[in-house]
Amino acid sequence: MTIDTGNLNPTSQVSRPSGGSFFTSKGRYRAFFETWPPIVLIALFFIGLAIFVVATAPLIAPYDFMAMDLRDRLTPPALFGGTWAHPLGTDELGRDLLSRLIISIRVSMMIAFLSTLIAGTLGITLGFLAAYFRGRVEQLIMMLIDAQASMPFMIIALAVLAFLGNSLFLFIVLMGFYGWERIARIARGLAIAATEQGYATSVRDLGASPMRIYGRHILPNIASTLIVSMTLNFPEVILLESGLSFLGLGVQPPMTSLGNMVGYGRDYIQSAPWIMLVPSAAIVLTTLSISIVGDWMRDRFDPTLR
Amino acid sequence: MTLIRKHAAMLVGATFLAAATFTAPAFSQDRPDITVAVQQIVNAGALDVLREQSNVGARVFYSIFETLIDYDRQKKDLPQKPGLATSWKRIDDKTVELTLRPGVKFHNGDVMTADDVVFTFSKERFGQLPEQEAARADGKTLFTATASTATEGKVPPAEVAAVANRAWPNLDRVEKVDDMTVRFISTVADPTLEGRISRYGAEILSRRAYQEADSWLDFARKPVGTGPYKVVDFKPDNVLVLEAHEDYWGGKPPVKNLRFVVVPEVASRVNGLLSGEYDFITDVPPDQIATVESNADFEVVGGPITNHRLMVFDKNTGPMKNAKIRQAMTHAIDRDTIVEVLWGGRTQVPAGLQWEYYSDMYLADWKVPEYDMDLARKLVEESGYNGEPITMRVLNNYYTNQVSTAQINAESFRQIGLNIQIEMKENWQQIFDNTSGPRMVRDWSNSAPFPDPVASIVNQHCQNGQQQQVGEWTNEEFNALCIKLETSTDLQQRRAAFRRMLEIAEREDPAFTVLHQSAIFYGKRKDIDWMWSGLQSMDFRPENFVISTPAN
Amino acid sequence: METQLSIRDLTVDFDQGRQFVRALHGVSLDVAVGETIGVVGESGCGKSITWLAALGLLGKRATLSGSVKLAGTELIGASEKQLSSLRGGKIAMIFQDPSSSLNPVHRIGHQLGESLRLHRGMTGEQASAETMRLLDRVGIANARQRLNEYPHEMSGGMNQRIMIAMALAGEPDILIADEPTTALDATIQAQILDLLRELSSENGMALVLISHDLGVVADMAERVAVMYCGRVIETASTDAIFDNPTHPYTRGLIAALPDLEGPKRRLASIPGTVPPPDQLPPGCSFAPRCTHATPLCDVALPALLPVGPDAGHSVACIHSGPMRVEKSKAPARQSVTAELEPA
């Protein structure tokens, strides 16, 4: 008999689940946590929580976020000497911080989401136009990209917001101009790469129209890369909004947002630090979670993006 | 006298030496260097009292300049007292004669004379000479005075001329009687002349220094006055360094170097005070008082000032056309709660747009509309209000507690059935703008630079006042009374006119309603004995600055 | 013949996320002093991995077992320091894509000099003289000027010469050439192969030539090892392999090559594809594609055993040789399966 069975003796480590392949299993937990690192799980949990809050904000907020109780101002959070009537305490007008936080998360997330959507649409459209037309059109679009990139957005926002004023709609539109140039660059680069050798050329060779090539083939293909890069845009918009709120140009009262809460709470950093620290923590936790998950997604799904 | 002068000269020389070498510890130990953290030094970027129209300038200007008639600034009722003039008297309805204080020295060492006073109130200083206007139209900063001496003169910016015009609407001329005596002569009978002479904006400048400066701007960045401190260094938005004026007529200034540094963040100012970096901080919000005072080495002083916070109505727009709506709003404001909660009870609800220091002109029995929600609701009902939105334009805490106050009031207005919408605005232009949307309710404040209703209600709400100029409000009867108040010299007539004006503007056809008296708070080292002033000036003269125990 | 390098039962497992998957299933190979051995196989058969593993170049994601002895020194489990003194010194390696295998930001001279410094302690003038000699030796004209150039300024063939010069710098006993000409044009390939041949005979250097191109291996090697799915399935002298291929896979590979000469014929192709390492069939990995497979092939793992008249000709196929066919008559599929089922 010449059958070599020497390798077949199952050991504690070596298993042979199927066919002739050899697998050395990792510990179940080790394998699980290597695929889903704990920090990513925590981040995902926070994102889930934030999405839940966004979806149900008015339902779960214990009070109207604008309701004032001037006799009950600046009460500390429950665990720091306050009462459970206001678990996170109250602000300078006696408004319940938990309720405001919930609404603020909703508003900030909506702003970040919508403006990222706008930036994405703008960036992809311009990027594709540049990739399709090349030549002059491309030069022009590249110039716009350069212009946008050579001016810190904070400065543009500063100048423009002074003009646009306080409308939430206009604020979102403005934030929609944040980061479009990055997305446009990526979209253009990927579209050119696709047209230069890959599947886009081959689809064109089949006789597909540009609309079909860009809409049905290129866009779905580069979507994951774009979505990851938009994910990274998201926390930056939240931070930008808070920075602008700090300078008094963010979301304006009576509307509230995380940045707005921090901006108005900063005067109380010594007398009632929770007013500022609670929304700050929310900003850090959400942006941290999104960035961690975004990085993780990028590492996992998208080696093309740095 | 001469002996004193000699001494003074020596002293000046010594100071100069000390300043030049910079390392004279013996000297600096004698008197402390004091740093004041302010939100802003001057809004307009120049140290000219005729350009800086905001009240923030007042706190630094009083250390640099002085008026002929001063106030006892630390007293609550702000009585007038001799300043650079030792005495004054009415010659007639149109004329006031002042005797100048002898031996007053400007920062450049010159002795103040009648010439300086005449110059301070001259057309040239005001930038109102035809040649100046022509030069200004050409964009020049200098002009050649053809009429008199063919010397070169300076062209102040146009707004200086305009402000001077407003401050001195009836001033005909200032006459030199002799070196130490001047006369102010107005074109019409003017009961407010003494008030105007004492007001902010009437500070005496050194004629020689002004004329020798290279341009108006150069002078405005390093002006020469008679105050206890002289300007050493001025960087707008950053720092103003003043140095003791050793020849100051009122005695040796108690501070060697007085620095005003700009620290816009409240938290940073408080931090800096507590960490010992600043000796004084200004604009402490009432909510932060406890924080400062939790440290036994520091305290907060301050209180109501000669400025009232108002809510102003535009009677030409939408529901605001109905006086009942406006009246309802005036009754729905819980002023006492606002003062109690947002101001910690450290200011007060005044008796309408007037201050006690009006003395004779003060109407002690006048009141702001009482807080009565039922009455307010009734008024809204009577008005036939149909739920049309009413917008409140608010700036982002241009005034202390502005946003909070607006939100509290908006809540009350909602409760009386008004559809109130807060519109946050970024600047004053947007507040006044009536092209982008209806202008209905806005915030404002009124100061009284001198103790007479003319300084407030007339200047701000009459025909030439801003409210009527931007087209928010007008009232015929009111306007007729304005003229009477300005020109009549009969006290009873004037009081009657003022009362009727308040009735119209605050009650019958509300143009505005007073929210509360503004207040200002300073955080300071407890070991410094120092009093704040209702005129918002910071007084660092010898009688108002004593360090009880040696610092450091 | 004296053995220079000896690989015994080398296995490599790669971290595949959830588990480690075995890529090499106990490879054993010997390289004699001065010998040229060809390793052929299609992509994914483990031919490069064997040698990268031997040199400890697979990184942390791979787990090794077995033994690799270089002139008596065990390499598996050797310290980083030990390994690095051997790498580039006693044993050198060149790679498939010469242009990206050279550091783009360093000049040629610098990269060569580094090897000389490491293994022969040369610096300065001495090093640069030696560098020029080496470049000259690998047929690069104008050596002095080339020293100051960057890899991207040169053609692929030129870069491969530089890689070879760099490998020679340590005066190795054994050179592993991993697909050295795959990225090169036919005429350049011929130049490089000639150069390698010359160098190995000149220096008595053993040469391991890894290639998917049967032609290249046939041209260069004295002995050939054919690999499939992480195993050596046939090894013999070059002549024996090509004149008398025994394993059906080897036969298939040779038959699948188009000819330039002779009458045009339809190509004989091997059906199916190479299974990825995590989807190997039980039994002989080649069985699913093999035209001669019997049920036994599906379950039995053939060992690499001597076969035929030629010395050193071994093959891993239960059907190879009449002797085996007889012996392999028996076990019913079920019983074997049962026997193999892990408890």
Add this chain to the structure above:
Amino acid sequence: MRPLLSVRDIKRHYQVRVPGGFFGRDALLKAVDGLSFDINRGETLGLVGESGCGKSTTARLVMGHIPLTAGSVAFDGQPVTARHDSDWRAMRRRMQMVYQDTLGALDRRLTISEQIGEPFAIHEPVMTAGQRHERALSLMDSVGLRADMARRFPHELSGGQRQRVVIARALALSPDLLVCDEPVSALDVSIQAQVLNLLDDLREQTGFAALFISHDLKVVRQMSDRVAVMYLGKIVETGAPEAVFKRAQHPYTKALISAIPTPRNRGRRERIVLEGDPPSPVDVPPGCAFHTRCPLAMTQCRLDTPLLSGDGDHLVACHAIHQSAQSAPLAAE
């Protein structure tokens, strides 16, 4: 009879800047420099040469991917341009391409059946998705793909299977011309044979003409009715495969053939090893581009560009050959 594809003196030049001087200098890269050939219906022309010789550029010019610098390409009498308008798109029904990089050529987000159905979706919009799927299945069958792969994605297939998908897709609309750019260079030997056989079979069944581009002489010989050897943007030798590969005349062709190692002629042959690298297409030497590496180079080679000439189908562009052909019969190598 009119040839299906007629390529006349096509050129493709690029303006480039190359190192030289401090700021670099302008130079002309002649990727394709005067190429003419015809392909008749049902005929396969093999184009062979080393990298950088302009084979792929030729394919792109023929397909109308990039504009011509000079010359003309006519497909069934119709000029092929690089204007990607509706005419151009319509022409795709009749000319298709097979690529080297199969993973790149397939949209990785579409299933195999969708990929193969794509040409129908583009050119026959009336077809329903179900019909497309049916057609795709039958095409898959004809290229030897199992029906159960229809729902898989490209990355789940092996290289050979993917190439089958590409071929099935290209042949979906029964084109008259198939341009194959290195279709098997990325494949393993065993798979390469499968794909070559498949192409051969399909050609027999459907009768498409092909431009078959490869650097591998053996593959070209296997597939072509006629071959053309390219060097630096020009054809140096063309003719029937038997003629070109067995009786190679151009010294470059000879060197190329001799450089190919095969297991069958082990140790039995003399190799002509050429010196040096091919010159860069930017610096094409004047005269015969090959003269810098040519063992037969003469003075004339440096001056005049040799023209393709010869008797019958077997044409060579070489001064040395032409001269010796005039003077004496060519000595056997």
Add this chain to the structure above:
Amino acid sequence: MLRYALLRIARALVTVSLIVSIAFVILRLSGDPAIIILGPEAPPEAFKAFRHAWGLDQPIWVQYLKYFNAIFHGDLGNSMRDGRSALQVVGERIPLTLAITIPALFLKVLIGLPAGVYAALHRNTAIDRLIMTLSVFGFTVPSFVLGLVLAMIFAVKLGWLPSGGSDTWLHAVLPIFTMGMIGAAVIARFTRSAMLEVLGQPYIRTASAKGLVWRDVVVAHALPNAAIPTLTIVGFMVGSLVAGAVVVESVFSWPGVGRLLVTAVANRDLAVVQVILLFVGFTMVLANLIVDLLYGWVDPRLRTKRLQAGT
């Protein structure tokens, strides 16, 4: 190369003038500087006089043409608020900003680079995760929150450092530290991914194969290559040296360009805003240009590639 540089500069000029034009229009439309600068209680005549003096009563296109005409004559206008030339106003602030942004840049690089390299070399270990989490944390904390909290700790609680102002070098410590922390986080992330990419390249394997010990492979072969992409982000940071400190300057009352910008925008001090925008645009463009040239220096491949692309 020169042609390339000129081309870049020309494009940059167009870019900057585009920015300035947009800013011009937006700022002019967005509010009347007169009332903002003179204050709401100033008399209406003063506003009128002010508007006339600054030409604000003219149609916007006239103002625009005049503005551009003036720029071409080297006149960038005067500050409406301050009266002096805007160039002078901005110019005296620039050194102050650079005094904190340049040390902060060094801090960013000195912390970020080693941290990123270390994390890449120890990929997927606990220390890598720690560094990366800290790094993500670093740039998800709003800078003003970090600034205020640092001031709380170091100025108020510990009393080690001043909390705001610009009198001594000690005043610069907290702003530098705040910016440095945040920037270091960004650089660390960038460096890590650049390093990981480089470590996967064939030449790293070559370097190992030639017998270099791992440390030398990293230092001599991986680092120089990883530096190339990292240069982009450092270049961007250099480009924002002038304007990168808007928030931090406000937090720490540091009288630099950033704070000037905030006040100037708030006051609609148009000429000053425009000069700052010009400065920022130019530094950014200049930094990009320098980065490009540096690329050529650190990456020899680009020297020729760019030449070929320069058609």
